[in-house]
Amino acid sequence: MIALVPLLVLALQAAPPAAMPVLPNALGPQSMPRQGCAAFLWSVSDRKMVAVASAAGGTLRVALDGKPVDYPRTAQSGTGGFGFAASTRYGARDIGFTLDMTVSTEAELTDGGLVQQGMLTIERAGADATLIPVAGVIGCAAAQ
Numbered sequence: 001m002i003a004l005v006p007l008l009v010l011a012l013q014a015a016p017p018a019a020m021p022v023l024p025n026a027l028g029p030q031s032m033p034r035q036g037c038a039a040f041l042w043s044v045s046d047r048k049m050v051a052v053a054s055a056a057g058g059t060l061r062v063a064l065d066g067k068p069v070d071y072p073r074t075a076q077s078g079t080g081g082f083g084f085a086a087s088t089r090y091g092a093r094d095i096g097f098t099l100d101m102t103v104s105t106e107a108e109l110t111d112g113g114l115v116q117q118g119m120l121t122i123e124r125a126g127a128d129a130t131l132i133p134v135a136g137v138i139g140c141a142a143a144q
Contacts, residue, residue: 096123
């Protein structure tokens with residue numbers, strides 16, 4: 001058993017360090033959409049806005065490394081409501097996002113709804129996936 005300890009220490013030293021998970025920065029104030037609907041999503045753990053999904057534009061705005069970027073929709077499945085799918089993939093180059101959300105309507109809300117529960121998954125090449133429980137509100141452009 002004692003002879004295995006040096007081998008274990010060498011194996012641990014030779015292993016590459018695990019890449020840190022990617023965490024989004026909080027988004028500043030966001031505008032209502034000019035057309036269609038947008039889901040304004042905050043982290044359940046700290047109530048900071050971490051993403052805005054646009055149904056009509058098919059984009060997801062997330063701030064990584066301190067600056068907000070709009071990522072295009074690449075796939076979607078299921079029915080969520082207000083122009084959103086139950087599960088949507090976004091991404092570009094070496095980063096991908098999956099937004100799974102449950103959307104509901106409320107009688108008190110006009111031109112929008114609620115995201116009762118959701119999960120934002122961030123996957124960057126060479127890093128661990130990050131799962132962020134989210135909730136939010138959906139706002140829609142006023143009918144003209």
